[in-house]
Amino acid sequence: MGQISTAHNPDAEKQKLIQRVTKNFTNDYHVLFLYHPDDRCLVYDLDSELPFPTYFHKYVTETFRTDQILKPDYFRYFRVVPAPVYLQNLASDRRHMKRSDGTWIKPPPDYNCIKTATCSHNLEDFISMDPSRGFGEVLNLTQFVKKFYQQ
Template structure:
């Protein structure tokens, strides 16, 4: 069963505002370091072809609803036989309402740790300070391959497909 505080004994999770993809990578790396069962961890990229995803209850939100519109967002879902837990280090409350056609890319954590690479160039004009750790870089900026959401890609899910995949029927 996923425990929402499995990481707590190792200190707070690394966090950098506006770097959700790196926060997810850091969470998965800690899980692996702590011996967690990574096949139950999934990195989920949230975007759509227009790259306009409306989210609520986000730390960066400036109104009373915590409303933001991002080009993409990244969370981690930890799944077990009886439930799933969503780790969104940018949220102030879950679940959040979804009114736009939002798509989700579900990436096994092992593949994410092996394949993800970012030189942070997509944040060049950001007001946010970069994370204190080095960029997660293997020589190829490939963030767009995770954000792009072609419906023909088996990793890409609609909201309903995501719920079907990670929901458990009541006994």
């Protein structure tokens, strides 16, 4: 079974984080694919410096520090969405790739925007860590590790 995880990850050590900075506010999110067909979970992270794919245990131990050394504002949270739900529902009109004046931060991809039959933009529902919003479930780091770590 595959899962898509969007991580609110303000302190990753071995990742190139995707960042949006607006004035003094930083909003970090990072998308991973976790594949766990049997007894081992693999992480597919296009932005990691670790091997591709990497076993979940290696990924977690080499990417994240414990939350115990962080202030609560910097705890990591993960929105875990089953891959079919993600693929059927994600929609983005690329507004997050534009400045407030409407110009592109970087040139957009040459393929069409991702949309569904009923929605043109719901990216915030996938990156929000508010458990009452969006698809899937929101987990803290400990819950995330317990869910996917398999010996």
